[in-house]
Amino acid sequence: MPDYRRVTVVFRSRQDGESGTWAEERLAGQWYRMATGWVLRCQDAMTVSILQGDVRVVRQGEVGVEQTFRLGASTQGAVRLPQGALAVEAFTHELTAELAASGGTLYWRYDMRSEDQEMGRFEIGLDIREE
Template identity: 40%
Template structure:
């Protein structure tokens, strides 16, 4: 009986606070958002409304497991990016003006997490339509929402 309850608890959505730190060249952006965190089939899912006003009404979903991170955006901005340490992976970014093919070479992924909470960091080189667009470092800090 106890195991079943623990499994149900793992699948429950939890309200979380998210700190999103991005660094590209000498520009650093820090944003905060509220979201939901849940665990399903060995992967964690983090869903939140993008706090960046330039992205309009866009919902981001970050999915991760031991092998990769996937970031999917839906709404005013549509994108799909996958990050695997030491690999170059295809992705896309779509605006009303059209779709831009992307590729990301992931240098490394660092997980300092316990039950989905903590920090998730990665750095990657971005290629937009085959052209190098820069190195980006991201860190998500995920904490339980305080009531």
């Protein structure tokens, strides 16, 4: 694995656009430069890979997520709940990344569906800063 930098991550999320309230979580992480992008690892919480324009999130915990986001495309994923796994599909409307060796910002907005059922519109923002 290449060298990494220790970073602090502010992870913001909200559902249902402007009417939703932003939830915020601060995490410690490791920031890696890869040949085709970046990887953020937050121990026992999540891994975010930004490779060749795609954002892939693997989040651990009581509610887990495995999902890839690609601007203007629908992608398959899964949400793991205590009751079992749920197949989901995300359509990414917006995806912006301003990333450098010392961190940066990452934002995406998407609609999520499961079995042709709308689950809502979501927004995720990460502010990654070297410690």
